[in-house]
Amino acid sequence: MIALLRFFDPALGARVGVRLGDEVYDVTTHFPSVTHWLQASAGRVAAAIDELRAAAVGQAILFADLLAAPASGVRHLLAPVDEQDVWAAGVTYERSRAARQEEAVDGGDIYARVYAAERPELFFKARGRWVIGPLGEVGIRTDSAWNVPEPELTLVMNPALEIVGYTAGNDMSSRDIEGANPLYLPQAKVYAASCALGPQIVLGELTAWPNVSIQLEIERSGQVAVQGTITTERIHRRAADLVQWLGRSASYPEGVCLLTGTGIVPGSDFTLAAGDVVRVTIDGVGTLTNTVKVV
Numbered sequence: 001m002i003a004l005l006r007f008f009d010p011a012l013g014a015r016v017g018v019r020l021g022d023e024v025y026d027v028t029t030h031f032p033s034v035t036h037w038l039q040a041s042a043g044r045v046a047a048a049i050d051e052l053r054a055a056a057v058g059q060a061i062l063f064a065d066l067l068a069a070p071a072s073g074v075r076h077l078l079a080p081v082d083e084q085d086v087w088a089a090g091v092t093y094e095r096s097r098a099a100r101q102e103e104a105v106d107g108g109d110i111y112a113r114v115y116a117a118e119r120p121e122l123f124f125k126a127r128g129r130w131v132i133g134p135l136g137e138v139g140i141r142t143d144s145a146w147n148v149p150e151p152e153l154t155l156v157m158n159p160a161l162e163i164v165g166y167t168a169g170n171d172m173s174s175r176d177i178e179g180a181n182p183l184y185l186p187q188a189k190v191y192a193a194s195c196a197l198g199p200q201i202v203l204g205e206l207t208a209w210p211n212v213s214i215q216l217e218i219e220r221s222g223q224v225a226v227q228g229t230i231t232t233e234r235i236h237r238r239a240a241d242l243v244q245w246l247g248r249s250a251s252y253p254e255g256v257c258l259l260t261g262t263g264i265v266p267g268s269d270f271t272l273a274a275g276d277v278v279r280v281t282i283d284g285v286g287t288l289t290n291t292v293k294v295v
Helices: 034-041 045-055 092-103 109-116 175-180 180-187 237-247
Strands: 003-010 013-020 024-025 075-078 085-090 121-126 138-140 151-157 162-171 195-206 213-220 223-231 256-259 277-282 286-293
Touching: 003 024, 003 034, 003 256, 013 045, 013 277, 034 045, 034 138, 034 151, 045 162, 045 195, 075 109, 075 195, 121 237, 151 195, 151 213, 151 277, 162 277, 162 286, 195 286, 237 256
Parallel strands: 085 256, 138 286
Antiparallel strands: 003 013, 003 075, 003 195, 013 024, 085 121, 151 162, 151 256, 162 195, 213 223, 213 277, 277 286
16 A cells, blocks of 8 residues: 655654555655645556655654644644645435435425436535644534534545545534525535545545445544444445546646545434544545544
8 A cells, every 4th residue: 555645744844745554754855745746647647656656765754653633843644635625525325315305404305306316416625725634623613503524435636637546534514504405505514624634645546436444433522422334335426427527617736635425424313512533434544533623
């Protein structure tokens, strides 16, 4: 496995790293940003991955030593994006369709229709600089009474819309706001600290879904409050179709990330609270852990 990530060094600031096994190499001299590498990979993904591997020389840092809460005096992981826009797909799993219909005050017929429609639901989620990284704090809205995390496989693409890898994502959502009126979707989805990605981008040129398990665990006061698991085999859409629709009448010169929808939705009797710990685990990627705060 080879993975691309970002980390903070107290002496040097934000750095770009390549993970090989348990070791991380600082490749910022060769690739000063994730944007730089994504742009260089357009039309030549395999060669660009080989260049990252070749740049991984010198003194290594143990990946485990980067697993610290964000603080100015310690090395820690950052979100694995910088200038990339993050978009999201909705209602791509049957469970998501059912949950959207359950929360909608009007019965949610539009969710049933979009699940079966040719054109998928796609919406803007966050700018790269807004994204929360591993062990950072994700937010729940002060004006919402029903907030949940949405664990999602997240595709990473270069400016040519070639899928270069994937990471774990948390698409935080205010279900009661969207349920009151679908036109409130931007308010339910796009707000401070509403998107988290990490811990790394597992690299590889993809044309189809990686066959992986996605797990969600929510801890409250030291006890597991919610657990769930689903596999990417359950995604209703094809990866190429989502990417094709994302690229229609749009371009992404810095590359782009796409949250691909959730198949794990906590029951209607659960809402997040400040202090909860959310863990999203994806096979091969690792675990994205965040604590919840009110924003």
